[in-house]
Amino acid sequence: MYSLLLPLYLLGGALAARPFLNEPDTGFDAYFADLPAGELPPLDKIVGLPDFDAAARRHLPVMNYTYYRNGAGGEWSYRNNLEVYNRYSLRPRTMVDITNIESTLQTTILGHNVSAPFFISPCARGEYGNADKEKGLVEGAAAGNILYMPALFASMTIEEIATLKTDDQVTFQQVYLDSNDTATQQIFDRAEKSGAKAVVFTVDSAADGNRHRAARYGVGSADSSYTLITWDLYDHLTTMTDLPIVLKGIQTVEDAQKAVEHGVPAIYLSNHGGRQIDSARSPLEVALEIHRQAPEVFSQLEVYADGGVRYGADVVKLLALGVHAVGVGRPFMYANVYGTAGVEHAIDILKHEIAIDAANAGVGDLKKIDPSIVDWTPNWESA
Template sequence: MRSSLLSLWLLGGAFAARPFLNEPDTGFDEYFGSLKAADLAPLDSLVGLPDFEEAARRMLPIANYTYYRNGAAGEWSYRNNLEVFNRYAIRPRMMIDVTNLAASFPRSTTILGHNFSAPFFIAPCARGDYGNIDAEKGLVEAAAAEDVLYIPSLSAFLSIEQITAYKTDGQVTFQQAYLNSNETATKELFARVKASGAKAIVFSVDSAANGNRQRAARYGASSTDVSYTLITWEFYERLKTLTDIPIVLKARSTRDLSIESRAAAKLTGRSPLEVAIEINQKDPNIFKEIEVYADGGVRYGADVVKMLALGVRAVGIGRPFMFANVWGTEGVTRAIKLLKTEIGLDAANMGVANLKNIDQSIFVWTPNSVPA
């Protein structure tokens, strides 16, 4: 029987010779041409998730911006994560009544039995203080205000206890963790997580060693630690005996999932969309038997709709919310609302009448050619 608590955080990569636009050209430069470099753009003038990064890049110290922006090595995986969604299309359906689509949004998503207002969550990201003096406060408060899941990173600037203090009554959060063979330290961490009220532990199994982050190294925003961490299935089984809190696996990608007694992850350099496609091709029942989450490259409502069509339960978003947090709670709240609106508009234009019932048949399985 498969574990019902496996999640996929899927990152990926591919190289292309054409120029790469970190943010799309939607008129930002012209509209904000007179904005001073150190000034924040007015929130009500930001119209999509990419706007938050472009505005934050203009005013954050370069090292702070780099900490959020950097990717591994030559950053081909980072680039592919953003571009891959445009290589796959949705087949729109016409003449369908979508007027009740908005009614399917409230409490539309269930993650490990907990209800949320939208099929996306704030993924674990470290050092909220690099974007805002209040650090992760804005992420906690906006998640509560908009009823979405927030998963704090163990490397957050605020401690588990400080983050807990900002939570509202009844707010559901999970807690990301890096775990090693120091069982005493692990038990202490599990006790803190349980005391915080977090409903799940998100165990990063894709961090056996630190990443090769050259952009970050250039600006002093990366770790120089070259130690290695023991992460095996035997270790995972032992961890489950140390706590009664569900442990969700966070992996860079998982293509091969065991059909017998447990879920197994095979790490690759693929995007979440590509891995979700491959899972559908090899064993689509996986999406029915376990909860699958994906994190990487999502910037638009259409991206979310495509992942849902493939069977992903919910989509994690990290960098855009870290950049939105430069504006604090109001910034993250606006980013969440903008994405909710986009999901509704894009789903409606694709002929989706109910967010819970997206049919895989709307997904075009053959990728478009990539322009040179």
Template sequence: METSIETRRVSLDDLKQHNTANDCWIAIHSKVWDITHFINEHPGGPEVLLNLAGSDATELYNDVHAPDIIEDLPSDKLIGLLEESAISRPTPKTTEIDPVPPPTSPTQTNDVPSTPKTKTIPSLDAILSAPDFEKAAQDSLSAKTWAFYSSAATDLVTHGKNKELVRRVMIRPRILRNVSQVNYKTSILGFDSSAPFFVSPAAMARLAHPDGELALSRAAANEGIIQCISSNASFSLKSIVKAAPSTQPFFFQLYVNSNHEKTVELLKTVRGLGVKAIFVTVDAPVPGKREADERAAQEQTVKSAISGGESSKDKKGSGFGRLMAQYIDKSLCWDDLAWIREASGGLPIVLKGVQTAEDVIKAAEYGVEGVLLSNHGGRSLDGAQASILVLLELRKNCPEVFDQLEVYIDGGFERGSDILKAIALGATAVGIGRPFLYSLIHGQDGAEHLCHSEFCMSSHDDEANEL
């Protein structure tokens, strides 16, 4: 009688025998997989997998990967179940070293403290704002995660100006308006939103919380706002979409793969899951030099469940952003929008990362449905103008574009009053990125708390009549 795959038992000694590039097995969650075929396709190179060859890699896997990634392997690569006695048990983790903040200049260095220190995350009651979440995240996330989330390109000029110049836009308050009942509702690409902001795409949310993008998905659904899912999300697109009710709309942020067939296949999956729009990233043909991210030590590989983008240390450093961006098409140009639209099956197209009035005008000529004014949070090209300046440029030089497509903006927006300024200047909605990542120190509850404590409450108190 034949033994089925699910009942076949693999001993630790047997597992250890398969530890070469030509014959490579690993165990994940008690299942033994043959990954020989995948080694040379590994975006981060074969070394990381070969270091785990012939072993139970569950603990390391759980630290950085979404649970469902391994299940994407072909079913015929499942060898069997690891014998119970051979399964690795999690190592208790009770302490963590202090995180290293990103340097304020490219010449500053940060030394990791040698003395471990137990971390305490402030309660939600003690967190009143997005800046509070940022401080709490800096104090509680690992050094590498904090560096990845908070870092920006080279001298951090654009990153700093994003926030600074939003603050320098002044409000002219009107008085004696009835604000006893306020309605923040708006429409983004024809889909209802309870407020004029959305969750901007941001990579690898699981580094902050085990539920990662799933927590953001549930929070967005509960709060009636829209999440734009990152190509470099921790979880699979299906898992993120299925975490929310079927009526919840999602957008998808696309990095175009240099292998266009992979992008076409990905967009087919996106359409099949009912995603409502495609945000094509156009501001990062090459990754920015994020020096804090490169400096912070990386202990393991991190892989996106959607794009397959992967990070592992190389001779230039260990920057998550740079190492995960190796698959991005550097030759992307305006004419590519035609096949992207065809592959998207007619879904609305938004260009993410437009930074000049001239390109907004050209985007309208190419018939896209929207533009997201963005400089990648200052993470791509340092010295690019702050996003709010691009919005002011449109309002002054080509206000007609606001009637031709929808205009969104992100970069430096943290307060409800920041959102008000963008809406008053003509934006349809504002993308919120880092604050939602930082809020994940409290998971779904943190993301929902951010919506109430910062954006909606601040808007109600200070500028309800405008919204």
């Protein structure tokens, strides 16, 4: 037992001693040192997704920023989501033809064509970042031809978001559900009428999130009740709608295998952005567990994952494990501070980074990516 606990003890000590960089130092503060307090940097000077976080932190009222930024407890899971990617080093291959890598970004998500293997994750309260609420997210996703998953607790209603969509735009509606069939049927009917192509059922929020930072400003969880969520409930829900139901919040290989048994079309690995329970593993670590113990899951259903994604290389590592599409949440909420143009810019940045990072790793075709481009032995010193 001691031998098992020692690495965790050492890791905890290392994390406690080492300063945490919410936004890595790439010169942002020095470059914008003369920018008046609260003023947004010019959008064309935003060069990476972490810049949107820095810009929003300087611009938004502290309560609004805190709603997006907060995590559970001491925020170790939030921190781990960001840092875990650097714990696993790339093994770049050379002498590979990578010149057509950009043409391989296109993919399908549950059969729907999209321009890249990432999407805008469900995030509530768009009005905390922009007076136009979710407008920029809807329009930006349409312009970039990527999937958007509106949150049930978005500032705009399901119906209002639907009026902003282009005719061919694909959205999946995120929902919280319980055993109240009447309320559930109303949500399903609204999602179907809005043109949503799938329902994303969040299952990792059975109880309130323990969010200390959020509690200071009164911006805690939007879903705070104890909720009955079981496999029997999922089976029952499938009889109430023709839409495919994606399960969001899967955090173990056992639950991934259960999803296969119950005929779930897609699972979404997520720890709720580190906002529900502290010490929960990152989705990358869950994907690695599935790869090691039940790799067949990746071919039995579609697997999505989010959590701390800030760079193209982060997406590449998740895709290498077998993840089909990657969710990005907070960066798009920060980008939405700039409205539609900000969301479009964030999409363009991430597309470009995925392409060049994959190419520099020796991946010529994202459809043929495999785990061998990453050393999956954790390097704790680089975390």
